[in-house]
Amino acid sequence: MLNERLTQALNDQFNNELQASHAYTAMAAYFSKRNYHGFANFFLVQSREEHQHAMRFYDYLVTMDEKPALQGLEAPKNDYSSALEVMESSLEQEKSVTANIYDLVSLADELQEHATLSFLDWFIEEQMEEEKMFRDIITRLKGIEEGREYFLKMDDEFAERKLEE
Numbered sequence: 641m642l643n644e645r646l647t648q649a650l651n652d653q654f655n656n657e658l659q660a661s662h663a664y665t666a667m668a669a670y671f672s673k674r675n676y677h678g679f680a681n682f683f684l685v686q687s688r689e690e691h692q693h694a695m696r697f698y699d700y701l702v703t704m705d706e707k708p709a710l711q712g713l714e715a716p717k718n719d720y721s722s723a724l725e726v727m728e729s730s731l732e733q734e735k736s737v738t739a740n741i742y743d744l745v746s747l748a749d750e751l752q753e754h755a756t757l758s759f760l761d762w763f764i765e766e767q768m769e770e771e772k773m774f775r776d777i778i779t780r781l782k783g784i785e786e787g788r789e790y791f792l793k794m795d796d797e798f799a800e801r802k803l804e805e
């Protein structure tokens with residue numbers, strides 16, 4: 641069993657990761673409709689990654705003899721004006737997840753919950769990588785025009801992304 645406040649916060653993050661997965665699926669749909677199937681693939685993989693993150697919280701709660709509790713998902717943003725706007729929203733979403741993870745770390749630290757601190761380490765690293773990935777994509781996208789040759793090359797590149805198990 642874990643401290644009640646900590647259990648609640650871990651469970652909230654379990655649900656936040658599911659919400660992130662939901663939002664990325666909506667972004668994939670935006671690209672699918674525009675026939676940018678590589679960008680769509682990129683976001684479908686991203687969505688599945690977030691689902692994996694959620695399940696890490698699920699498994700951790702179970703390991704600590706707690707019960708994961710599903711909350712309702714909010715409708716994500718379904719419409720965007722450009723690929724750049726999607727990437728900028730993604731970066732904002734990742735930054736807010738990073739802030740959530742930091743709050744969790746602070747709470748676990750305050751409670752001296754060492755197992756939880758160790759569990760959360762992986763997420764600190766992951767958030768650094770995800771923010772960097774979106775920052776780099778934004779930099780590339782800012783220099784090119786949608787639908788032109790280099791944009792289509794990015795679409796081909798994103799078509800290759802696969803889920804890492």
Ligand SMILES: [Fe+2]
Pocket residue numbers: 657660689690693737
């Ligand atoms: Fe995540």
Ligand SMILES: [Fe+2]
Pocket residue numbers: 660690734737770
């Ligand atoms: Fe993420």
